[in-house]
Amino acid sequence: MTSSQSQDQVLILAPFGRDAALIHTILKGADIRSEICPSMAALETAIPEGSGTALIADEVLRPETVESLTGNLRRQPPWSDFPLLIMTSGGDETAGSRRRLRLTEPLGNVTLLERPLRKATLISSVQAALRARRRQYEIRDYMAQRERDEKDLRRANAELEQFAYSASHDLQEPLRMVAIYSQMLRKKYSNCLDAKAEEYIRYLSEGATHMQQLVRDLLLYTQSTMQDEEGGTIDANGALDRALANLRVPLKQTQAVITRYTLPEIQMHEASLQQIFQNLIGNALKYRQTDVPRIEIRAQRSGSSWVFSVSDNGIGIDKQYAEYVFGLFKRLHAGPEYAGTGIGLAICKKIVDRYGGRIWVESELGKGSTFLFSIPDRPAGTTLQ
Amino acid sequence: VEDNPGDVALIREALAENDIQAEMILLDDGEKAYRYFQSLDQNQGVCPDLVLLDLNLPKMSGWEVLEFVRRSSKCRHITVAVLSSSDAAVDRLQAERLGANRYIRKPSDLEDFIHIGAIIRAVLSEGPRT
Secondary structure (H helix, E strand, O other), rough: HHHHHHOOEEEEEEEOOOOHHHHHHHHHHOOOOOOOOOOHHHOOOHHOOOEEEEEEEHHHHHHHHHHHHHHHHHHHOOOOOEEEEEOOOOOOOOOHHHHHHHHOOHHOOEEEEEEOHHHHHHHHHHHHHHHHHHHHHHHHHHHHHHHHHHHHHHHHHHHHHHHHHHHHHHHHHHHHHHHHHHHHHHHHHHHHHEEEEEHHHHHHHHHHHHHHHHHHHHHHHHHHOOHHOOOOOEEEHHHHHHHHHHHHHHHHHHHOOOEEOOOOEEEEEEEHHHHHHHHHHHHHHHHOOOOOOOEEEEEEOOEEEEEEEEHHHHOOOOHHHHOOHHHHOOOOOHHHOOOOOOOOOOHHHHHHHHHEEEEEEEOOOOOEEEEEEEEEEEOOOOOOO | OOOOOHHHHHHHHHHHHHHOOOOOOOOOOHHHHHHHHHHHHHHOOOOOOOOEEEEOOOOOOOHHHHHHHHOOOOOOOOOOEEEEEEEEEHHHHHHOOOOOOOOEOOOOOHHEEEEEEEEHHHHHHHOOOO
């Protein structure tokens, strides 16, 4: 019998008298397959092979058999809640019947059927148990499918990152040729080139340089979350220290005033948090107004997450672009004043997404911006998205 | 050992700009380089003073060429400078492990590339490795 067939089968354990044979016949008449088990041991062997439910006569329930069956059921996978139908002796309550009733408690998913059993009661109870068990098997299959899908997705993501990595590396080579030979043209032929030719060479050269930067940034983007699986508990203050240290040149140039509040410990890869701080604070310095940049970094608890914020008194962002700015290579400003490729916020978003958090901006044109991102608590043993 | 004609022309330029007079033997794939050192090993000709070795080559990688040179009984002491576009730390480490004397990253700027001539001059004046 294949396991999918046996999943709809009823195991019968009623070794005394004619009950077992009788029930088998009744169930057969209702198109329900059943198997008579001669002993508790036989029943316990049959359960893990896949069955729908078990009908047990309470005469066989003794402390040691119940203990063994309980252990067996607990060893079933987490999706399993095996339904048991226990046939009790009818009539008046006795000390023996009460004792047997108490015995069934640890068995979990138990329905008591009082004898003498009516045919309709038996069939409907068995059908209800089989239906419940079928739902459990569906959950099992769904979970298995989901696990396969997740594995496929992880593999596809890894392949994509590998592809982006090699592609960006291979793209750099021809670009280097374009960049370097447009310089060579200008160097060797400057005296026979007119202004127009000079201009064209400049476009050629700038185009190559820009594309080199794009390809380099694309590489950074694909690599930005490669290490995140290893994240343990880190001190967010340390990540901020390092981000500020990397920004010391523009911080000094702009004479920015940094106000920082104590940050918490969180579960994250430190380099990733540092990267987010560095990109956000770097932006605050870049998109400043004429007065001294004032930047404030804080964190506060919100539900089961920490929400970090980086506020500035810079040029601000028009509300309609509040989501657009997090897109890959999306920029609001052209020209040398605000140089860049539009990778910084995209990297921040990619990292925050991976931790199941959210990143957003609250801003008004000319009135500064506050970038906020949430990092949810991560229960031990969970994997990232 | 270089398969990209653009880089070969740049190397010539770098040598010329730094007044380095040298005979240049160009091998444009890994297998040709391998066979070249093989024939030197069989006592045909003299070992070059310097090998400029690209890593990403057709038919056979620069790593295999480097390994062969370091195993060669006749040419294992010659100076090898790896000239690669890769900036990966693993590649630098691997070059060092396999016994390259220098690791030079191919620059994207013309002046930086010309400067390689000065590095080559310095490497040559250091003489062969002992």
